[in-house]
Each structure stands twice: as structure tokens, then as C-alpha cells.
Amino acid sequence: MEDTDTAARWFLRGMGGIVSIPALILIASFVGFGVLCRESGLTLGESVFMTGSVWALPSQLVLVGAMSAGTSTLVAAIAVALSAIRLMPMTAAWVPLVKAPDTPKWHLLLLSHFVAVTAWVWGFMRLPNAPPAMRTAYFAGFGLTLTTVNVCVTALSYISAASLPPLVAAALFFLTPVYFLTALTASARYHAERLALGIGVVLGPALRYYDVGLDLLWAGIAGGTLAFVGHKLLERRRGAA
Amino acid sequence: MSAEAWPYIFILIAGTLATDIWRWLGVLVGARLVEDSDLLLWVKAVATALVAGVIGNLIFAPTGALAMVPLAIRLGAAGFGYVAFFLARKKILIGVLAAEAALIGASYAFAG
Known part of the structure; x- marks a missing residue:
């Protein structure tokens, strides 16, 4: 009870x-x-x-x-x-x-x-x-x-x-990306997350612009893996210093 | 099947099933992940990069009313908000308000 x-x-x-x-x-x-x-x-x-x-x-x-x-x-x-x-x-x-x-x-x-x-x-x-x-x-x-x-x-x-x-509607649609960007930055605890955020936000639009198929999927896998590798390198460097 | 029901069935198949299937798969995969493991960190990095890709596209290539605001204003306003967010010691509300103020202000000044 x-x-x-x-x-x-x-x-x-x-x-x-x-x-x-x-x-x-x-x-x-x-x-x-x-x-x-x-x-x-x-x-x-x-x-x-x-x-x-x-x-x-x-x-x-x-x-x-x-x-x-x-x-x-x-x-x-x-x-x-x-x-x-x-x-x-x-x-x-x-x-x-x-x-x-x-x-x-x-x-x-x-x-x-x-x-x-x-x-x-x-x-x-x-x-x-x-x-x-x-x-x-x-x-x-x-x-x-x-x-x-x-x-x-x-x-x-x-x-x-x-x-x-129209401008009010535009401002409302603008809330979502700006909020997600700041909230994810604030809640990130590891280098991997911060790196993934920075890489993904550029890679997503870039892959779409060059009309690569499945752009978001690649942005996630490539961006996430790069961020993970970057995290490991930063960790190793800190360990060595 | 009645014609009125069809859009709802369409939403259930192309909307609900197409999204929930990933959530169910995520539950099955997540149940095997160990907390603080490298694999979990990689999964989190991939998830974060995917969401970041969505964010980037919403700013860079939006649909609807936001598409009528010039790209330079969208990028400038997002950057302005992000800098304000850092200057305010990572206060989310400050960042969002600064970005919105920049978007509306610049739209008035340059487009109006």
C-alpha cells in the first residue's frame, strides 16, 4: 500500500x-x-x-x-x-x-x-x-x-x-529548433554528446543539401560515431596528461 | 470500409506504426545495454546526432511560415540565441527568448 x-x-x-x-x-x-x-x-x-x-x-x-x-x-x-x-x-x-x-x-x-x-x-x-x-x-x-x-x-x-x-507563425516554428539546441546542450554530460550535437547540426543540413539519400540516418550514424571517437581521443589525451 | 475511417487508418499505419516500431525496437535493444558502457555512449551519441540533424534542417530548410524568413536571419537569430544562452550560464529560457527576439526584430528591420 x-x-x-x-x-x-x-x-x-x-x-x-x-x-x-x-x-x-x-x-x-x-x-x-x-x-x-x-x-x-x-x-x-x-x-x-x-x-x-x-x-x-x-x-x-x-x-x-x-x-x-x-x-x-x-x-x-x-x-x-x-x-x-x-x-x-x-x-x-x-x-x-x-x-x-x-x-x-x-x-x-x-x-x-x-x-x-x-x-x-x-x-x-x-x-x-x-x-x-x-x-x-x-x-x-x-x-x-x-x-x-x-x-x-x-x-x-x-x-x-x-x-x-505569418511572422507569429514563423516565430512559433522557430521555437522548436532553438529550444532543442539549447536544452540538449544544457543536459549533455559527456564530450560525445556535445560533439554529436555540433557535428549533427551541420551534417544534417549538409547531407540534405547535397541530396544524399537517407540524409538523417547518415547524419546520425556518421556524426554519432565521429563524436564517440572524438570522446575517446579526448579522454585518452586527458589520461596521458 | 467507410470513406470517413480511411484517413484515420492511414494515420495509424503511416504515422503510428511507422514511429512506434522504432520505439519498441529501442526498448528491446535498450534492455540489453549496460549503464555506463561504451555501447550505450555510442547509442546516445548517434541519437543526439540524429536529433541535431533534425534541428539543423528545421533552421536551414524549414517548411511553412518559417521558410518565408530569409536564411541569413534564421541562422543569425539561432546563433544569437545560442551565444546569449552561454552568456547567461546556460539558461535555456534566455537563449530561446534572445533567438526569438532576434528573429522577429530582424524580420521587421530587413523584410518589413
Whole structure:
């Protein structure tokens, strides 16, 4: 009984994470998404359903583009899957952080739906403060609240979209990259992460500009491996000095 | 199958399945990773580089309303925000506000 009590308390604490800068910035980004859905000709129901069921903003942008262009299911699925590859290493890195030795795998499979950049960054900043047995409850409280609130934000911004000036819409879309960049820098603990951030942010656009296929995948694998090697070299040099 | 249901099934297949499959694979892989291992560090570096690639593309080649803001302003505003973030001892809010102020201010000054 005492255990469920504490778990409930950590769940509530996770819910409280909705009043935080990362959550507020994501909410602002979803205002932009609701507007985009309406401009792209999706229905209100489709837009809201997409936020709840996909829950990865870059993939949602790809999917909206595919739907408004009338792309076939298979082609759209491939495009979205390519844009979502990052979720695999992200989730893999998140698992050792969130799980206790006795956490059932199906809990992790369900909770993994909430893994997207905001909750991932939040998790790396906040989960270490919680006892390991309470981390799934803590993360669930945050993830569930963040998703539910943004489903509502998608609906509200879709309904009230018509009057948004272009510069305000541009400023809203600009929030996401700037926030991700600063939040990832702030939460990085190792050289490998800092190097990966610097290399990826240049390599991603460069590979796209030169029209290399699967540009993001290569940016991740090549950039991540380079950063890892750089980390090892820096560590060795420090060890030798 | 009714025509009204089709877009939702489309979203489930091309959206939900296409993203959640990576999360489920990540859970299966992550369960085998040891904390503080080199393999985990490499996985984290790859994940970070992928997210950084997404960030870079959102600034360099965005879609929608942001695409109408000139590239030089987007790059300058992002750089300005990042420097402000460091000067403010890594306060995320300061960085974001500085970047937004630079984007809006420069758009008014040069494009308006």
C-alpha cells in the first residue's frame, strides 16, 4: 500500500512537469502544428488523432505533408519511418535510465510511446532525481500529461487558426529548433554528446543539401560515431596528461 | 470500409506504426545495454546526432511560415540565441527568448 502511495505521488510530481519551460515550449510548437494542419486541409479530428497517436512532431510534419500531397500509404509510411529512426537509439538510451531491475517489459513498451525529444531531454534532466523504482511512474505522469495537453492544444489552435499573422507563425516554428539546441546542450554530460550535437547540426543540413539519400540516418550514424571517437581521443589525451 | 475511417487508418499505419516500431525496437535493444558502457555512449551519441540533424534542417530548410524568413536571419537569430544562452550560464529560457527576439526584430528591420 505504501508503495502504491509513493508511486502515485511520483506520478503527480511528473504531471507537475507540465508547468516547466520544456513543456511550455512544446505547447507553443503545437500551436504552430494546429495551424499547419488547418492550412494543409486536414480535418480537426485527423489533426487531433495524429498528435495523440504519432507523438513525434518532425514525423507529424512529414505525415501532414504526405496527406496534403495525396501520397500513397506505403510511400508515406516509408518517409515517416525514415524521419523517426532517431526514436530507436533515443529509446534505447532511455531504457537503462527509466527501468528498475524488476520493471516488466510491457510497461516499457507502453511508456515508450511518450519518448520524443521533449520527454527524452526532460527524462535525462529529471529522472536521476527519482528513486529507480519510482522512475516509470514519474515518467508516465509527465508523458501522459504532456501528450494530453498537446492534443487539446492541437484542437484549440486548429479552431482558432485563421487569424495568426505569418511572422507569429514563423516565430512559433522557430521555437522548436532553438529550444532543442539549447536544452540538449544544457543536459549533455559527456564530450560525445556535445560533439554529436555540433557535428549533427551541420551534417544534417549538409547531407540534405547535397541530396544524399537517407540524409538523417547518415547524419546520425556518421556524426554519432565521429563524436564517440572524438570522446575517446579526448579522454585518452586527458589520461596521458 | 467507410470513406470517413480511411484517413484515420492511414494515420495509424503511416504515422503510428511507422514511429512506434522504432520505439519498441529501442526498448528491446535498450534492455540489453549496460549503464555506463561504451555501447550505450555510442547509442546516445548517434541519437543526439540524429536529433541535431533534425534541428539543423528545421533552421536551414524549414517548411511553412518559417521558410518565408530569409536564411541569413534564421541562422543569425539561432546563433544569437545560442551565444546569449552561454552568456547567461546556460539558461535555456534566455537563449530561446534572445533567438526569438532576434528573429522577429530582424524580420521587421530587413523584410518589413
